[in-house]
Amino acid sequence: MIQLVTDSASMLPEAVRRRFGMFVVPLTITIDGEDFAEGVDLTTAEFYTHMANGAEVSTAAPSPGTFVDTYRAAAQRGATAVLSVHTGAAYSATVASATVAAGMVDIPVSIVDTGVGSFPVALAAWRAAEFLDRGCTIDESASAAERTAAGTGSLFVVGVPAVARRGGRFVAISGELTPTTLLELAKGELHDRGTAVDLDAAIEAMIDGTVAAAQSGALRIGVGHAVHHEVAEQIRIRLDTQLPGSEVVTYEVGPSVGAHTGPGTLGIVYTSI
Structure with missing residues (x-):
């Protein structure tokens, strides 16, 4: 085996x-100097509560x-x-x-x-x-x-741009980064797809982009969220309806990623089946 x-x-x-x-x-997720094992003794909700209260957070392999x-x-x-x-x-x-x-x-x-x-x-x-x-x-x-x-694509917005900038993982984005800046990760490269007028418009752009990607074949899709449970479920239902041959699940953006993007992060990740 x-x-x-x-x-x-x-x-x-x-x-x-x-x-x-x-x-x-x-x-390992460190919050104000105290270590936690991700998914073992720290839930995602607890992490974002600490983060919202101004705790210092970091991650380690x-x-x-x-x-x-x-x-x-x-x-x-x-x-x-x-x-x-x-x-x-x-x-x-x-x-x-x-x-x-x-x-x-x-x-x-x-x-x-x-x-x-x-x-x-x-x-x-x-x-x-x-x-x-x-x-x-x-x-x-x-x-x-x-x-x-290598073939996975992603469309997303970050919840707290200041947190994302601080982590140094968005240096490829030279323009202003806002909670409605639509980002795309494709073939290992990060691209700025413009800033939507509001989150609803950003969500529509994410859905449209995913539906377009499915034109070449069925997809396995993950709708990720950081304390956006209901919104993520609504997106899942819409994609499930529009792409009946694809498989759609939701997932929480956990502490090891959320520490670098902040609460409110929302996105769609997909690959061919």
Whole structure:
């Protein structure tokens, strides 16, 4: 049996994790000097409450020791090898920690640096899990994850532009960044698609862009939100109605990503099925 592992910054939906029996290694979220394991002892709602109250927040990749514990747990479950699919090295030290850990365990570990962050990582791990479920080899499944990550697109707005600018991850956007500036991530490059008059107009542009992308084939879509539950569900319903051949899920933008974009972040991530 090949065990699949990913990290909590992927925002992998719990239903998908359970379906394929994946392990999710938590990143560390630090709030006013206190450490929390993402998704374990800190909920997304709690995190954004702290953030709204002015707490100082930061994130850190899982330690090699955390990965060692996970890989050994996989072996105890009966795995003969591990496929570890993670946030790109350009965004996090997660791959570096996983690589160190892989050399410290007896079970063979194959690591995929997806080159992307957030839900595109979940889509890559999801695709790899499907390949493994069909009986494909670990190399075939790793390649499927890499192709999925490379082919993923995203349309989104950031909740708190000042937070996004401070983190240094939006240097490609030279113009003014506002809560209604529509951003697109495609083929690893970030683009400014202009500023909508309001959030409703930005949402319409996101939906239109996703529908246009589906003209070449059915999509697997994630609607992500940071404390925009009802809005995300409305978007999901609309996409589900307009794209009956596609698969649409919602996910929360968790602390490891929200720390760099702020509450109010909203977006659509998609890849071909």
